[in-house]
Amino acid sequence: MPQVNQVKLGEEFIRKREHREMHDRCLWAARMRRDEVAATIPEWEEMRELASQIKKHTLANLGRYLEEFTNNAKANGIHIYWASDAEEHNNIILDIFKAYDVKVVTKGKSMTMDECGMREFLEKRGIEINEADLGERIQQLDNQRPSHIVMPAIHKLRSDVADIFARNLGSDKDIDDPHYLNSVMRADMRKRYIKADAGMTGVNFGIAETGGIVVCTNEGNADISANVPSLYVASMGIEKLIPRKRDLPLFIRLLSRSALGFDITQYTSHYHGPRAGQEMHLVLLDNGRSARLNSPDYWEVLKCIRCGTCMNTCPVFRRTSGISYDAIYMGPIGSVLDPSYDMYKYARLPYSCTHCGSCGEVCPVKVPIPALILYWRDQIVKKGYSQISHDLEEAAIEPVLKSRRNLAVAEKLGLWALRNVPHAVLDSALNPWAEEHANPEPPAETFRQYYERVIKPRKARGEKDRSGEGQ
Amino acid sequence: MNHEAVKSGIMARINAASHGEQTLPDVPFYSWPGDPVENFIKRLIGFDGRAIKFRAREDALAWLLTQPELDREKRVIYSRAAGVPGNFGEEDLADPHNAHRVETCVTEGELAVGETCSIWVTDRSLGLAACALLARRLFIFQDSSKIVSGLHEAYAKIDLRSQQYGCFFSGPSATADIEAVHLTGAQGSLALTALLYNCADAADKPQLIVNPHADHSVWQESM
Numbered sequence: 001m002p003q004v005n006q007v008k009l010g011e012e013f014i015r016k017r018e019h020r021e022m023h024d025r026c027l028w029a030a031r032m033r034r035d036e037v038a039a040t041i042p043e044w045e046e047m048r049e050l051a052s053q054i055k056k057h058t059l060a061n062l063g064r065y066l067e068e069f070t071n072n073a074k075a076n077g078i079h080i081y082w083a084s085d086a087e088e089h090n091n092i093i094l095d096i097f098k099a100y101d102v103k104v105v106t107k108g109k110s111m112t113m114d115e116c117g118m119r120e121f122l123e124k125r126g127i128e129i130n131e132a133d134l135g136e137r138i139q140q141l142d143n144q145r146p147s148h149i150v151m152p153a154i155h156k157l158r159s160d161v162a163d164i165f166a167r168n169l170g171s172d173k174d175i176d177d178p179h180y181l182n183s184v185m186r187a188d189m190r191k192r193y194i195k196a197d198a199g200m201t202g203v204n205f206g207i208a209e210t211g212g213i214v215v216c217t218n219e220g221n222a223d224i225s226a227n228v229p230s231l232y233v234a235s236m237g238i239e240k241l242i243p244r245k246r247d248l249p250l251f252i253r254l255l256s257r258s259a260l261g262f263d264i265t266q267y268t269s270h271y272h273g274p275r276a277g278q279e280m281h282l283v284l285l286d287n288g289r290s291a292r293l294n295s296p297d298y299w300e301v302l303k304c305i306r307c308g309t310c311m312n313t314c315p316v317f318r319r320t321s322g323i324s325y326d327a328i329y330m331g332p333i334g335s336v337l338d339p340s341y342d343m344y345k346y347a348r349l350p351y352s353c354t355h356c357g358s359c360g361e362v363c364p365v366k367v368p369i370p371a372l373i374l375y376w377r378d379q380i381v382k383k384g385y386s387q388i389s390h391d392l393e394e395a396a397i398e399p400v401l402k403s404r405r406n407l408a409v410a411e412k413l414g415l416w417a418l419r420n421v422p423h424a425v426l427d428s429a430l431n432p433w434a435e436e437h438a439n440p441e442p443p444a445e446t447f448r449q450y451y452e453r454v455i456k457p458r459k460a461r462g463e464k465d466r467s468g469e470g471q
Numbered sequence: 472m473n474h475e476a477v478k479s480g481i482m483a484r485i486n487a488a489s490h491g492e493q494t495l496p497d498v499p500f501y502s503w504p505g506d507p508v509e510n511f512i513k514r515l516i517g518f519d520g521r522a523i524k525f526r527a528r529e530d531a532l533a534w535l536l537t538q539p540e541l542d543r544e545k546r547v548i549y550s551r552a553a554g555v556p557g558n559f560g561e562e563d564l565a566d567p568h569n570a571h572r573v574e575t576c577v578t579e580g581e582l583a584v585g586e587t588c589s590i591w592v593t594d595r596s597l598g599l600a601a602c603a604l605l606a607r608r609l610f611i612f613q614d615s616s617k618i619v620s621g622l623h624e625a626y627a628k629i630d631l632r633s634q635q636y637g638c639f640f641s642g643p644s645a646t647a648d649i650e651a652v653h654l655t656g657a658q659g660s661l662a663l664t665a666l667l668y669n670c671a672d673a674a675d676k677p678q679l680i681v682n683p684h685a686d687h688s689v690w691q692e693s694m
Contacts, residue, residue: 022650026650026651027651029651030651043499043501046499047501050496050498050499053493053494053495053496054495054496054498056490056493057493057494057495057496059490059493060488060490060491060492060493061493062485062488063482063485063486066482066485076632076635077635081474082474082477082478082481083477084477084480084481088477132658133648134646134648134649134657134658135646135648135649138648138649151647151648151651152648153648153649154648154650154651156649156650157650158649158650158652161649178649178650178652178654179654181649182646182649182654182656182657185657185658186656186657186658189658190571190605193568193571193605194568194571195568196568207631210631210632211632212631212632218644218645218646218647218657219644219645219646219657219658219659220604220644220657220658220659220660221657221658221659223600223604223638223659224601224604224605224658224659226636227567227600227601227604227636228567228568228570228601228604228605229567229568230567238481238485243495245626245631246498246623246626246627247498248626249498249501249621249622249623249625249626250498250623252622253501253586253622260647262518263514263586263587263588263641264587264588264589264622264639264641265641266518266640266641266642266643266644266645266659267638267639267640267641267644267659268589268638268639268641269636269637269638269639270631270636270637270638271635271636272631272632272634272635272636272637273635274635275594275600275635275636284481286481286484290481290484290485290488291484293484293485293488294484294487294488296490299488299490
């Protein structure tokens, strides 16, 4: 199986200028809204720290909390299932559907179900699965995986959506007004809700103390899916637990503000058992999570609450889109999650990073993504899965960084190149990465020369460090 | 499939992990500054919801019954609110799939939150939740003295296990899935109106408070 080449796939997206600019603009707007709304809450940073501590405590005591959660959930009338991997997960759900003679399903967004390839699995077995989230539905109709955890079709222009809906739902392909497209979706889904035999959703949080699950959405599709049919099936990764009810507001306050910069989702829904006349089933999925929990260097990745804010802030993601990661999880969190599913296939993803560190700064539960990226690079090199180009780069850079003299020579060479190599070579039109990335005007001297000329004499005279001045 | 064996395997792997003592911190009771009712209204109209203040519940009821959405000759109405007659009856409720016919749903909020403009509703207040989820328009009576400042206070007052379904409705349904354009009226309610009563400062002639910038889409009217 070939490795996913994010650089190449990213280039394809970068070449689509209109898409790239819209994508970058939308995600950056979400990031800026997140900053604005976080700034209105004095305790924001304290909340991030507390959320991180609660998650770490829960993970360190996960066995105990899973027992508490499942005992309480069963007492609430929820049927509980355990799945070691995707295959078990999918077969459990297929068996439930067979038992209830389910033919048509409406489904809310679920990364856990996506991770298991569940929709494709069930569709092959004759069950009609209708994605009910607008973005997810667009992607289903386009036969493409989601490009973002929270906004699955955010890499598409409205005209792309108009085209997809015209081909699949019979709408007017020349009308790309998002209001119109939304109404087309609404009208189409209504017909499907009416004939659904079962509804499915993912889970944002499971509360051990109460044995209930929490699902946070904006469209209402998950609530309709869960409440209308007589059968409701949800899937939850085993790491989604929080211990107590009083921990929940902390996470609810962080989730939507981090994801989109809004105070809350329109529907924050709590399920503590089936409604009258309904059956409720919950599948708990491991699929590598227990292995991650056993890694002392990597276990904190399980703190992730899937808000997607690391994607919104990532300069690589914003320009290349989630499609370029060609994986279930994308962006910074994807770069550190995907290799744990298949280290060879996703070995290049941890290299799609500029080390700006922004993902770690915005994560509401302080997943140390920058450190985990380095962790994976280390693992990938040790396994021999790294790229020859990366190995050569590292082989070349090592003697430079290890020697003061070599570094000084390299600085001068770099400055010479910036002054003398024609821009046509450095900013080749053939290289989409260079578009809109003009090289800086070459400075008069290297930093080392500046240091020797200005700062060092100052220090010798015992003056205060005023570096940055006089350049 | 032997579920007990699968569970034992997963539990054994989980319990093999050791991460020392990770203390469970106490979660402070963060409050939200300002007047809860005014915060609620400001945020609700920011989410394209509508609010209207009344001195007493009977004033709210009188106003509501004059609204065209409550015309029982023309609209399918599901009501869980005292004094508001509906026409979506017991027979209709036998199958929740019928709920798609509901045009107007009226209910009572059990609690609300100023911080997030959320109204707490459950099976108890909604009856058949499907009706509130599929209805085109939602009207919710809310006692303004039960609007708390923030989410921590709200959760402290809520007994999650007392009802199967409990939800914070925070404005009408919405989506931003197409070019991040914020659209009100996704798959759930197209409009949500909060009827706030026990408001001492309510005007003599009640005024709907709406977001002047909201895009009240023409497309939705036909549906």
